[in-house]
Amino acid sequence: MIEQLPITTTTKYNFPQENIALTLPQTFLELSIQSIKTVEKQPLCLRELLNFQQDTMTTLPVPKHVIAKPISLKPKRDNSVVSAADVSSIKIGETSTGLLIAIRGAVVWKQNSDYRYLRVGPFLFHVTEENKHEIYNRLRRAYFGFVHQNHKAAGLHSTSTPNLMQMQSRLTGLFEKWLQMSMTMAENGLILWDGALTAGTPEAPLDVVERILEIARKRGAVVMGFSKMTRLRFLGYRITDLLTQSKPPCLLKLDGYSKVCGPIRLLGDIYVARLAEGNCAFRLDLDRKLPNEQHVEAVQRLLGNDIVLQGYPETLRLAHILCTFTANEVIAMQRFIANKMKLNMVSRPNIRRILFGPYGKGDGEAY
Incomplete structure (x- = not known):
């Protein structure tokens, strides 16, 4: 049974800066409508209902030594605003010229005893070889144009565009970064x-x-990254198993991991967090430009101002639930597009099943 918690909607979304809020969502909406118009009267091949989730697991070199001991934590209640965001996307079908993609984000925040949330989307895109360049680069300019006005990156204005199969992850990443930027408006949170x-x-x-x-950092806020899965190991053991004998709530800081791994840069200090009774521990990244004392204090404030079930913050759990597409929602979007744009829905034949019968199973389907 899932515990029912007080959740209320809000009539005004007060996180984003005004110019960001007016620029990116409007561009998402315009390009969504514009791209959907290109799908009219095409056959629509329905896809399996699998949500897209970015692979956030990064493999880093194993440190030669880790000097650390568990840090005991005490909840610290100070009415801080705890906010969390998550983004989900799904491929809802294929046409003869491209892909139909839906993207949705959710922001949840808690102050005092109330949880509030905002769903942004879903945005529907019909991405083709002809329009992918315009969609990707217009959204990138709308977003990065603000962020990079004083921080230009090499290659930012490059005309390179990802291939069609990469567009889902790229659009999802753009939207997620906008939500994360918007959340920085919460001071001292x-x-x-x-x-x-x-x-x-x-x-x-x-x-x-x-x-x-x-x-x-300038607004006094602390960014905390929770990873449900990680490839990081120490002495052959998963880092999330290092606190099985420690009494929660507690933290274990892991020093010695490389900050650079190929193109990947690690911007946080790595901790193992076991915040509640049970078998769940998580990798927790905290902004490495903040002192260790502020890291510990931030986790104690989280314990005091948010509900932590199974060691995972409730705001982040709700954000994931609210952005994830259900099967009914996917079917509704497929029917809406089919009726609105006069599409003929067809099922793509399963070539593996045709060729190999009961042995024609894809990855993940084997007995």
Whole structure:
């Protein structure tokens, strides 16, 4: 049984800066409508209902030594605003010329005893070889144009565009970074991200993530990245198993991991966090430009101002739930597009099943 918590909607979204809020969502909306018009009267091949989730697991070289001991924590209640954001996208179908993609984000914040949330989207895109360049670069300019007005990155204005199959992850990354930028408006708050504080990929450009962290620091906010899964190991053991014998709530800081791994840059100090009874521990990244004392204090403030079930913050759990597409929502979007644009829905034949019968199973389907 899932515990029912008080959640209320808000009539006014007060996180984003005005110019960001007016620029990026409007561009998303305009390009969504514009791209959907190109799908009219095409056959629509429905896709399996699988949500897209970016791979946030980064492999770093194993440190030669780790000098650390568990840090005991005590909840500290000070009415800080705890906010969290998550983004989900899904491919809802294919046409003869491209892909139909839906993207949605959710922001949840808690102050005192109330949880409030805002869903942004879903935005529907029909991405083709003909329009992918315009969609990607217009959104990139609308977003990066603000962030990089004083922080130009090499290659920012390059005309290179990802291939069609990469567009879903790129658009999702752009939208996620806008939400994360918007959350920095909460002064002296706690900002929770889903995933590690890493940068250097097309979805998370280094200078963009650095700029977001810089703005948060100037406003007295602390960014905390929770990773549900990690490849990091120490002495052959998963780092999340290092606190199994420690009494929660507690932290374990891991020093010695490289800050650079190829193009990937680690912008946070790595901790293992076991914040509640049970078997769940998580990798926790905290802005490495903040002192260790502020790291510990931030986690104690999180314990005092948010509900932590199974060691995971409730705001981040709700953000994930609210942005994730359900099967009913996907079917509704497919029907809406089909009726609105007069599409003929067809099922793509499963070539593996046709060729190999009951043995024609894809990855993840094997007995």
